[in-house]
Amino acid sequence: MDFINNLALGFSHSLALHNILYCFIGALLGTAIGVLPGLGPLATIAMLLPLTFSLDPISALIMLAGIYYGAQYGGSTTAILVNLPGENSSVVTAIDGYQMARQGRGGAALATAALASVLAGVIATFFIAGFSPILAKAALSFKSPEYFSLMIVGLFAAVILANGSIIKAIGMVVIGLILGTVGTDLNSGANRFTFGTLNLMSGLEFVAISMGLFAFAEIMSNVAQKASAKTDLHKVSRLWPSKQDFRYGTPAAVRGTLLGSVLGILPGGGAALASFSAYSLEKKVARDPSQFGKGAIQGVAGPEAANNAAAQTSFIPMLTLAIPSNGVMALMMGAMMVHNIVPGPMILTQNAPMFWALVTSMLIGNVILVLLNLPLVGLWVKLISVPYTVLYPAILMFCLIGLYGIENSSFNVYVAAVFGLVGFMLHRLKCEPAPLLLGFILGPLLEENLRRSLLLSKGDFTIFVDRPISLALLLLAAVLLLSTMMPSFRKKREEAFAED
Amino acid sequence: MVRGKSGEIAMLKKYLASAAIGMMALGLGASASLAQTYPDRPITLVVPFAAGGGTDIQARKVADGISKALGQPVVVENKPGAGSLIGVQYAAQQKPDGYTLLMMSSSYVTNVVLGEGKPYDPAADFEPVTMVSISPTALVAHPSVKAETLQEFIDLAKAEPGLINYGTFGDRSQPHLSAVLFGAEAGLEMNAIPYNGGGPAVTAVVSGEVDMLMPTIMLVQPHVESGALRALAIASSVRSPLAPEVPTFAEAGFPFEMGTWFGIAAPAGTDPEIVKKVSEAAIGFLTTDEMRKEIEGEGSVLLALDPAKTKAFIADEIERWTKVKELGLF
The missing domain is CATH 3.40.190.10 (Periplasmic binding protein-like II)
Incomplete structure (x- = not known):
């Protein structure tokens, strides 16, 4: 009964006309910045924060939250249409989504992404409402050893989800890990691989590497094989997913939602980890894994549902424990403190109207997003029928603006240019860049948690097997490793990834 | 003739003197009017950290206040990287015309004093403008x-x-x-x-x-x-309004003060008149009841120091951390 009362209290605020308006503004802005590569929700919220100081706190938070989950929607649009994941959570969406677009199913892919996201958004909202207090406590049992073991699982999964040869995938992960070590070491303050330049002291920028490897490399490859690129980009037949798409996509979206909801709660987990995990899960459970990487609808529905669900459930640790799991959540927390609302376990008693209004506004926001995005699918699809001689320079220009904007410096533009060349070579060598990127993201976390665990245990490695959750994760990793060595799996995998 | 010549010389001298005075006056007038017309275009406040962080949030508040007082937009420019070294170095290289300001935080001193190399000199490369606040540990x-x-x-x-x-x-x-x-x-x-x-x-x-x-x-x-x-x-001299039940270190029997501070500086060589103008604008804004309440609500202590006191504050910080460095703790 409490549950219903709470939701009713929330809706009484979030359904007020002005709050619906702020929700709409947030969702619209979020979609727009998601579509623009490079400009992320973090920078946008930071820029808009001062504007919200004069607003009613409920309206301010509803709008800021809208920007965040709206960006998850928009980010997949460029990933699908031009293989350009603006944020790390849409990297895997690009794998199959872009293939669908090349086959003329771009409309179906976009609609699937939108529908999967709204499904995830609705379910995740109930998830937050129902389990907030309980789930927040679960996140605290994840300490450094558990995170280390979780990263090991993530890296092994990255190798398995890669297309093509396992050796190449391992190579890509290792290169990613090495790139992740660039910068100032957290423990000692020593500079690693910075070649004496200040620019590398805070490490390589994720956006620069991913734009180089995906966007720049893709453009170069397409220009290199002009004739085929032209035909690939023009055919867009249907906008609505087929019956078959629904049959395969719906269960994938449900699985992605559940996985994403759980992973979103973990501090540091978030949307990226959720989408990667959802992709490997889909590949595991699929009846015909050979379709993955060639435009499998599950490869879009699963990760898209997962990243949206995770984006929403990542509010749980921030609201109930005052633990922001990422930069955007930290900003949201800052915005609340400006209005003298203190996040933490007391929020459910002290600021109940605000809490429930925010939660219920997510439901409204998701509906707004789907109403906003489904009609726009046609518009986005038209974008790829623009001749690539016009489209590519335009994409490059937006990329360059985004790259410059990250740190207001041209250094990242050069980094992206170098990784564009690297990406082009990898494409030619038939090496997948996705495992490299995952290695780059997970590598620093892996090292940090490994060294921290050992500092805490005073050098005793048994810390990783003495703790049940950590042990279970390591066993899972061992199973993954063994399964890749088994001859039957290898055969199946080779069939699945056989070059056409 | 002689008289006439000397008269001419005298006149020449007189002329030169008055010209010199005139030129001096002109020069003074120019500088005075430079400070008087300042600012006649937007001012940039360089934040050496990413948008959304603690320093950025303080900077955006201060930028808003200075902008209202001086009647020109104050644009926050984030130049993150290398633990604030990139942004500070960038600000140091800008023209000292008052149109570039720097948002300092504690790392402005500790980065250089405790770090390796000397990417900039915290005592000489900037003119201190105003200390904003200090957030106690x-x-x-x-x-x-x-x-x-x-x-x-x-x-x-x-x-x-x-x-x-x-x-x-x-x-x-x-x-x-x-x-x-x-x-x-x-x-x-x-x-x-x-x-x-x-x-x-x-x-x-x-x-x-x-x-x-x-x-x-x-x-x-x-x-x-x-x-x-x-x-x-x-770790402050007085209890925090955010947590009034928590004693200070001194009250608990072990005197110790430490905090994260924020302040504004301008590249070395900026006209003292302009520094004064910015400082007065910032102090005027910071000492309003509304701002004081906001800063205290964050658990910080309002400083609002003028340029001379700011200079002394920074010098104290440099001295403190130089001593720590000499102890070999880092």
Whole structure:
């Protein structure tokens, strides 16, 4: 009964006309910045924060939250249409989504992404409402050893989800890990691989590497094989997913939602980890894994549902424990403190109207997003029928603006240019860049948690097997490793990834 | 003739003198009018950290206030990287015409004094304008730590050297510096456990992975209020309005002051008149009741210092950390 009362209290605020308006503004802005590569929700919220100081706190938070989950929607649009994941959570969406677009199913892919996201958004909202207090406590049992073991699982999964040869995938992960070590070491303050330049002291920028490897490399490859690129980009037949798409996509979206909801709660987990995990899960459970990487609808529905669900459930640790799991959540927390609302376990008693209004506004926001995005699918699809001689320079220009904007410096533009060349070579060598990127993201976390665990245990490695959750994760990793060595799996995998 | 000549010379002298006076007056007039017409175009406030961080939030508030007082937009330009070195160096290289200002925070001094190399000189490369505020450090412990007071904590850490693990936001971050300095002054042996930033470090002390953390009070206040953390002392001369029940270090029997501060500077060579104008605008804005309340609401102490006092503040900081460096703690 409490549950219903709470939701009713929330809706009484979030359904007020002005709050619906702020929700709409947030969702619209979020979609727009998601579509623009490079400009992320973090920078946008930071820029808009001062504007919200004069607003009613409920309206301010509803709008800021809208920007965040709206960006998850928009980010997949460029990933699908031009293989350009603006944020790390849409990297895997690009794998199959872009293939669908090349086959003329771009409309179906976009609609699937939108529908999967709204499904995830609705379910995740109930998830937050129902389990907030309980789930927040679960996140605290994840300490450094558990995170280390979780990263090991993530890296092994990255190798398995890669297309093509396992050796190449391992190579890509290792290169990613090495790139992740660039910068100032957290423990000692020593500079690693910075070649004496200040620019590398805070490490390589994720956006620069991913734009180089995906966007720049893709453009170069397409220009290199002009004739085929032209035909690939023009055919867009249907906008609505087929019956078959629904049959395969719906269960994938449900699985992605559940996985994403759980992973979103973990501090540091978030949307990226959720989408990667959802992709490997889909590949595991699929009846015909050979379709993955060639435009499998599950490869879009699963990760898209997962990243949206995770984006929403990542509010749980921030609201109930005052633990922001990422930069955007930290900003949201800052915005609340400006209005003298203190996040933490007391929020459910002290600021109940605000809490429930925010939660219920997510439901409204998701509906707004789907109403906003489904009609726009046609518009986005038209974008790829623009001749690539016009489209590519335009994409490059937006990329360059985004790259410059990250740190207001041209250094990242050069980094992206170098990784564009690297990406082009990898494409030619038939090496997948996705495992490299995952290695780059997970590598620093892996090292940090490994060294921290050992500092805490005073050098005793048994810390990783003495703790049940950590042990279970390591066993899972061992199973993954063994399964890749088994001859039957290898055969199946080779069939699945056989070059056409 | 002679008379005439000398008369001519006299006249020439007179002419030259008046011309010189005139030119001086003109020069003075030009400089005075430069400061008088300042600002006639937008001012840039360089923030050497990413948008959305603590320094950025302070900077955007200050930018808004200066802009209203001076009647020109103040644009915040984020130049993050290398733990603020990139942004500070960038600001140092800009024209000292008052149209580029720098938002300083504690790392402005510690980065250079405790770091390797000398990317800039914190005493000479900038003109201090105004100190904004200082956010005092608190010592918080997980409730499982068997110490209700600061003295009990010191006794506990002394009884078993190496028992206490404390979190940091990375090597030479403010909580790291605070804990090392406090530990050295109290004669404690504790282990630093680095986390990548404030969020993860606070999580770690709340979950009990580390025993202690020395962040600014604002960061942990909700946890102190809910009882998830125990605040043993606050490192300022007065108690914090955010947590009035927490004693100062001095009250708890161990005088120790430390905090994260924010301030404004201009590249060296900026016209003192302009520095004064910006400083007065900032102080006028900071000392309004509304701002004072907001800053205190964040658990910070309002400083609002004029250029001379700001200069002395920075010099004190440099001296303090140079001494720490000489102790060989870092």
